[in-house]
Amino acid sequence: MxxxxxxxxxxxxxxxxxxxxxxxxxxxxxxxxxxxxxxxTNGVMEVYAGEKLVRRFIKVDKVSTALGTDDGKPRAYRYGYGVLDENFNFEVDPGEKKVYFEVSDYSNTVFFESPR
Known part of the structure; x- marks a missing residue:
């Protein structure tokens, strides 16, 4: 240089x-x-019912806050796209597909970077 x-x-x-x-x-x-x-990012979104894991989405790029069409104010839910990990093994298995999901602000969720 x-x-x-x-x-x-x-x-x-x-x-x-x-x-x-x-x-x-x-x-x-x-x-x-x-x-x-x-x-x-290679994110994971987990949804819990009490202490039980009921849904896991893997390979989530981002989770966004929904905004109102007319007023532009944040809504009480988040949304994103990810692969529904039906057997909770952190891998995309045959038959598991990328889906759209929404989670309420009032639900028990955890979003984190994939450990793999």
Whole structure:
């Protein structure tokens, strides 16, 4: 790397850091979520009835908050797409397909990165 290239890279890095520092925490969170949504994750959504696991969705890219069509306000549920893991083995088996799902804010759910 030449001296000028290094200098330009340093100036760009300082400029980007300054812009990010000027953002509010909410704006920084939106940027982070945007990057994560673009890159995707290998998430798992588990739904519980009491202490019993009743549904597991694997290979979930993201879980989104539903917004009202007219008012744009957040709704009391989340939605996403994932493979319904019918036998709870964290693997996509023959016959298990990608599905759309919705979970209420009032349900017992856990969303986490896949351990595999």
């Amino acid at each position: 030449t001296k000028n290239t290094s200098r330009i890279a340093l100036i760009l890095a300082v400029g980007a850091a300054s812009l990010l520092a000027a953002c509010t925490q909410e704006q920084q969170n939106k940027i982070s979520r945007g990057i994560q949504n673009w890159t995707g």
